[in-house]
Structure formats: C-alpha cells, structure tokens
Amino acid sequence: VDRALITFLSDFGYTDEFVGVCHGVIAVRCSQARVIDITHGILRHDIRAGALLLRAALAYMPAGVHLAVVDPGVGLERSRRAVALLTRKRGDLLVGPDNGLLWPAAELFGGVVEAVDIGGSHERLEPVSATFHGRDVFAPVAAALACGEPPAVVGQTVAIEELTRLTLARAHVQDRALRVRVLQIDGFGNLSLDASTEQLAQLGVLPGASLEVQPVGRVGAAARYESTFGEVAPGELLLHKDSRQMMALAVNQGEASARLQVGAGDELILRLR
Amino acid sequence: VDRALITFLSDFGYTDEFVGVCHGVIAVRCSQARVIDITHGILRHDIRAGALLLRAALAYMPAGVHLAVVDPGVGLERSRRAVALLTRKRGDLLVGPDNGLLWPAAELFGGVVEAVDIGGSHERLEPVSATFHGRDVFAPVAAALACGEPPAVVGQTVAIEELTRLTLARAHVQDRALRVRVLQIDGFGNLSLDASTEQLAQLGVLPGASLEVQPVGRVGAAARYESTFGEVAPGELLLHKDSRQMMALAVNQGEASARLQVGAGDELILRLR
Amino acid sequence: VDRALITFLSDFGYTDEFVGVCHGVIAVRCSQARVIDITHGILRHDIRAGALLLRAALAYMPAGVHLAVVDPGVGLERSRRAVALLTRKRGDLLVGPDNGLLWPAAELFGGVVEAVDIGGSHERLEPVSATFHGRDVFAPVAAALACGEPPAVVGQTVAIEELTRLTLARAHVQDRALRVRVLQIDGFGNLSLDASTEQLAQLGVLPGASLEVQPVGRVGAAARYESTFGEVAPGELLLHKDSRQMMALAVNQGEASARLQVGAGDELILRLR
Numbered sequence: 120v121d122r123a124l125i126t127f128l129s130d131f132g133y134t135d136e137f138v139g140v141c142h143g144v145i146a147v148r149c150s151q152a153r154v155i156d157i158t159h160g161i162l163r164h165d166i167r168a169g170a171l172l173l174r175a176a177l178a179y180m181p182a183g184v185h186l187a188v189v190d191p192g193v194g195l196e197r198s199r200r201a202v203a204l205l206t207r208k209r210g211d212l213l214v215g216p217d218n219g220l221l222w223p224a225a226e227l228f229g230g231v232v233e234a235v236d237i238g239g240s241h242e243r244l245e246p247v248s249a250t251f252h253g254r255d256v257f258a259p260v261a262a263a264l265a266c267g268e269p270p271a272v273v274g275q276t277v278a279i280e281e282l283t284r285l286t287l288a289r290a291h292v293q294d295r296a297l298r299v300r301v302l303q304i305d306g307f308g309n310l311s312l313d314a315s316t317e318q319l320a321q322l323g324v325l326p327g328a329s330l331e332v333q334p335v336g337r338v339g340a341a342a343r344y345e346s347t348f349g350e351v352a353p354g355e356l357l358l359h360k361d362s363r364q365m366m367a368l369a370v371n372q373g374e375a376s377a378r379l380q381v382g383a384g385d386e387l388i389l390r391l392r
Numbered sequence: 393v394d395r396a397l398i399t400f401l402s403d404f405g406y407t408d409e410f411v412g413v414c415h416g417v418i419a420v421r422c423s424q425a426r427v428i429d430i431t432h433g434i435l436r437h438d439i440r441a442g443a444l445l446l447r448a449a450l451a452y453m454p455a456g457v458h459l460a461v462v463d464p465g466v467g468l469e470r471s472r473r474a475v476a477l478l479t480r481k482r483g484d485l486l487v488g489p490d491n492g493l494l495w496p497a498a499e500l501f502g503g504v505v506e507a508v509d510i511g512g513s514h515e516r517l518e519p520v521s522a523t524f525h526g527r528d529v530f531a532p533v534a535a536a537l538a539c540g541e542p543p544a545v546v547g548q549t550v551a552i553e554e555l556t557r558l559t560l561a562r563a564h565v566q567d568r569a570l571r572v573r574v575l576q577i578d579g580f581g582n583l584s585l586d587a588s589t590e591q592l593a594q595l596g597v598l599p600g601a602s603l604e605v606q607p608v609g610r611v612g613a614a615a616r617y618e619s620t621f622g623e624v625a626p627g628e629l630l631l632h633k634d635s636r637q638m639m640a641l642a643v644n645q646g647e648a649s650a651r652l653q654v655g656a657g658d659e660l661i662l663r664l665r
Numbered sequence: 666v667d668r669a670l671i672t673f674l675s676d677f678g679y680t681d682e683f684v685g686v687c688h689g690v691i692a693v694r695c696s697q698a699r700v701i702d703i704t705h706g707i708l709r710h711d712i713r714a715g716a717l718l719l720r721a722a723l724a725y726m727p728a729g730v731h732l733a734v735v736d737p738g739v740g741l742e743r744s745r746r747a748v749a750l751l752t753r754k755r756g757d758l759l760v761g762p763d764n765g766l767l768w769p770a771a772e773l774f775g776g777v778v779e780a781v782d783i784g785g786s787h788e789r790l791e792p793v794s795a796t797f798h799g800r801d802v803f804a805p806v807a808a809a810l811a812c813g814e815p816p817a818v819v820g821q822t823v824a825i826e827e828l829t830r831l832t833l834a835r836a837h838v839q840d841r842a843l844r845v846r847v848l849q850i851d852g853f854g855n856l857s858l859d860a861s862t863e864q865l866a867q868l869g870v871l872p873g874a875s876l877e878v879q880p881v882g883r884v885g886a887a888a889r890y891e892s893t894f895g896e897v898a899p900g901e902l903l904l905h906k907d908s909r910q911m912m913a914l915a916v917n918q919g920e921a922s923a924r925l926q927v928g929a930g931d932e933l934i935l936r937l938r
Contacts, residue, residue, distance in 0.1 A: 139722050157409050179417050180419070181419050429684075620795035
C-alpha cells in the first residue's frame, strides 16, 4: 500500500484556517505525504452525510490513509473514542472519531481487520486542545501512518466488536410504502435517500415504474423511476440510482430540493402509483 | 509540454465530494500528475462564466492539460459531445464538454489544431454514470493525456468546424449606446461585462470619459472610465479594464453589484454623458 | 529553511479564479514549490481576522515562505507598501501588503530581521494590474523566494521601524469590566475575542469563575470560564482559551454567535459576577 497518500474529509468549512492547519501538521510530520481533499463542506456535525460522502469518495481513491473528521463529540466530558482502522481489501487505513463516520467506508473496504484507540497516541501534538483533535490527534496520527508506522505503534488495540456502527440505508417499509430520509442535498438540488434498490423492489418499484413521492404531512408529487434525466421531460421528477450508487430524487433541468421543499434529514414516503 | 500538470475548473462546488473524487481518479490513473484547482465555484451550469474564468486563468498557467466541467447537458437524451482539444501555441490540451466552455481558452492558445470525441474513450471509467462524466469520462481522459497518451488514442477525430463556438464579448451598439450583459460578479462585488474596449471606442467612450450606466428599465447612474480605483472618489462608480482584461464596473471601496442592484446575466446600457 | 514550501492565505474566496491563478503563477515561476492553502475565506478586507488566522495557522506550518493577501488598499492612489519580511526564529519569510496583516505572525516568529519593499520588484508580472497584486506582485515574489532568491534581490530595504504594526489583544479594562471585540466567528459559531488571559486575570476572572457577558447596549448572559465544553451543561455559555490560544466564547452543543446575536467586530463587556 502506498501509504504516503492521505485523503481528507471534514466539516471544518472553508472560512477558518482549520483545514490548512491540518495540512501543515501533516507536512511537518510526514513531508512526503500527498494530501487529496475530498471535501470540507460537510454540514456541521452531520455524521451520516459525512459517512455517505466518505464512502462514495473512497470508492475512487488510491489505497492509502483516509482522514475524516466530523466530530460533534469532541470536547465533551465522555468523549467518543479516536481510532485508526486497518481494512481488509487493500490495507487502507481509516483515521477519525469512532462515531460511525468511518463505518460505511470500512464496509466498502471489506471490513476492519485491526482497530486501535489513538486518543492517547504518542504521536499526538502536545498539549492536546479540548476542541481541535483534527490538528492535535487525527492529523499527526494519519501522518505517522502515511510514513509507515504500523497501527499497533500509534495506538492501543480495540476489539472490533466495540466499534460504533452506522447503516446508511435504513429506510423501512410501512403500509405498502417506503419511508425514506434525505441524507444529503448536493449543490444541484438532488436528494440522496437512505434507500436501496432492493428495498424499492420489495414494493414492486422497478425501473420504469410511476410512483408518488410525499414529504411527510404534505401533498405528494408524481415521479418516474428511470436511469437517466433524459428519460423524463424537463421539469419532471425522477427517482434514479445516482452516481454514488444511492437512490436519489432529481428534477430534469431543475432542483428536486426546491420542488419538494425538503432539506437534509427530512422524511419522504414513496409508494407505487 | 509538461503534460503531467492538470488544471481543473468546474461548477461542482465545495459541499459535495465531486471535486475530491476527480482528484482521486487522476491520482489512480496518472499518479505523477500534479493538479492545480482553478475554482469549483462557477455558478451552476453557467457556461459563459466558466468560459470567462477559464480563459482568464489559463493565461497564467503552465502548459499542460486543462480539465473544465460546466455541463448542463450531461444526462440528457441528446447529449453534447465530450472532447479533448489540442491547441496551437504551446500544445496545451483542453478536456471537457463541447458546449462552448473551452472555446475562448482555445482561442487564447491560438486555436484548435486537433479535436477528438472522447465520449466513447477506452479510458472511461466503466460503468459510465448518467450524470457524473467529470469522474467517469473527463478526469480519466485528462489523466491519460497528462501521462503522455496522444489525443488520437483517447478519442475519435472530430472536424474542428463542428466544435461549438462561444464569443464572450457580444455586447452590441444600439441608438448610440452599448447594451452589455453582466458575465460574472466577483467576490468583491465587481461586475465583469461582455464588452471590449474597441466596442466602447466606437461610442467615443475613451479613458477619462464620463458615462451613464443604466440597468435596463431602471434609473441610471454616473460613472467614469478610468484605469484605477484611485482615480475616482470613494463610493464613486468606475468603468475600467479589469485584471482579466475585460471591461468591468466597480465602486471605489464599495460593491458595484449592490450599488446597481444587478446580478449575473442582467443587462446594462452604457452611453456617453 | 526549506523555502520550497509556500503557505497561502487570502480573502479571495472560492467563486473566482483568483486563488487558482496565484497557484499557476507560482508553478510557472518555481515549479518545485509546494503550496499549502491556509484559507481563502477571510472576510473581505478584514485585516485583523486575516492576521489572527495567519498567526494561528503559522504556528503549525513547516518553515518556508508565507504568502498572505488581505489588501483593501490595493488600487488606491496612495497605496500601502508591498513587503517581504525575513523573521528571526527559523528564517521564515512573510510576503504581503504592509498593512498589519503580517505583523502578529512576524511576532510569533521572533520579529523581523530584514524587510524589503517589493512593490517595484523585478520579479513582478508585467504589466502590473491596478487591483490584482496577489497575482502580479505577491505570488511571483513568493515563488522567487521559495526558489532561493534572497530578500535583498527581490526588493529594496525598508527600515523595520517603518513597518505597520498590529496588536490583536487590544481589549481594555474599564470600570472593573473588560471591553472586548469579536475578532472572528468560526464555522461552529464560536467567537474569538481580542483579549488575553492576563487581561482577564487583572479583573479577577480566573478559571472556574462565573461571569457576565454583555453585548454593548443589550442584556447580558451568564457564562463560566472553564477549559472545555464538557465542564458546562449543554446550551450553557463558556469562556475558554480556544485552540488558537485566544480567549473565545462558545456554547456547549450550540452556537455562541446565535445565542448572543453578535457578529465580527461587535463589542462585548465581560465582568465578574
């Protein structure tokens, strides 16, 4: 594994120096590491959106160390664990808080084969601040791993069963309908849903089907389940498997978020028409 | 030409993983390529603004491969062509949708000497998604070119006359006035116009002139045509050739967009006072 | 000093091509230079916020050349000086406008040992535009320094006493209270204040103390001075030394900016309860 590559995702945003500082720490600790920023625009503290985008991005990244920080639990009295996870398929390493953020990506890579708690790592930047573990814990540990240190050296072994799990596709069938949640709205107004094609098939919703999409407690709209925008008319609502391989709602030449007046976290009911 | 350099412009924004994913694809396909991000903050689907900023940026970039994706036509039934263009002056290669986005940059580089359709390139990432050709078509082809593959190998020859053209300076004279359009508003509230100094000269508007700037259908404001902010009083409206070598409106220590209450795409009428 | 590293901070934002163009200029002039972006999201023309974040970031950066551009004075008739500053501790070089932006960072590095005016440097990109000195003056000079040119070659010596100074901690005691200003609001709603622990100690405000935080002219709120979020209840207001080593106000699991209804530049009065 070419560990000198580090990918980096966070909810730090672009107005502060936080992302740049983590790059600086990595450059100091492992100057040969190359860093690819995935995004730092995750909605603050939205672990599920972070997990979705991390998994989606890592499917296209070279093997290496993957640093991800969406960490609402930092600075609280009973802090979440900080971890580094060695995964099965390619030996990729995931570094971040143990709050579920890393779990879908670990599944993508065939599961975790070794887990270490890095909260007390000797690689930490001292003194460790109360709130910026990206700089003081996660970035220096990621740098050490990128420069070849083994996981067992940067942290204490944790039993894999103790790790926090997270399932993205948690939609559930109810009264011949599928109740889904909006995981993420992309910049084009498309809605990523926490539903799988298998769950839709249970309802008889197969490609080509007409369905109703109803924001909970409001009037529904008609949609078609197709594979591309081109198969519905401009302005029409489309259910499709998106480029992240997730079910998504889109409007041909429009914005599904505006059409349905929904935001991240909102629930929708999908049923066959 | 040092093709191991790739510059990258898009309207993907910073909240999704799309930009990072393209970086990942490039790192997988041509690990030695260095990527310089121009911007990913182009207004969604605004081909003209993308073309303006791409041309402005490429004037200052090293020779290499230039990847640009502002692509409202992706996923539609009758898709626009995807192309790679070899340009005359330095051998720079432009990669992106054939919707006019690349044309002003190609002119900057002395015109196109070879064009290939890369929509069916063997370098594509299979399966090609319906909507994310940045990841599945444009990035892998840019990577292949950066690693030295010739255009004729990554695509099918297209006649240069068939390429989609785009003219940025399309202002026109009408009743002794110049009707211009706002191409782009920068973060400082300055307005880039689709007008050239030549077009202004036709109206007798030369450096030092006083003129009226009128948003269509509204009351106009007085402006002066000068070369720097320092030549007008604080708060005064200034017409000048901006750092992109385009005509622009600015307010000394203020925001022209707020003063004139105009946005990208709005029309203005300029006349000598 | 490994001068081939350049860090870069500005208020250019992410919607224009300005940041990318500076990267391009650096790649043309010193192709081996590696650039780490600190942030380009500084509030437009906010020199104090830029100075705060620059100093905070540089504490974690490798030694090198540090390019910073927050430059409200560009393009005005009586322009501010453009400078490069050699600093004491590690030989870091600071490049930017002489408007105070670089001063706190210079202090962090032990002060300035050599200063040069680069406004007329032979390294400039000709013709120099009226408004984009980041591209035409600062970036090419930073690149020349990164490639090993000495300061005396890229500019004209300036007496160190003539440089513009800036003090970040300018809070002052008044009627047994400390009048502070909000320097910066981070993406999590935390407020950075221009006060030091020493200034608080003068009022008897020590860790563990209860205090009142009053936006000028409005009703105050109770806060506690603790070291971490975990020591106050969810929703409670906390005064603490933040990860930048600055005094800051935060709300456990909330946003201090929303709670106190204050923005950058607003004043607050802190007093012991």
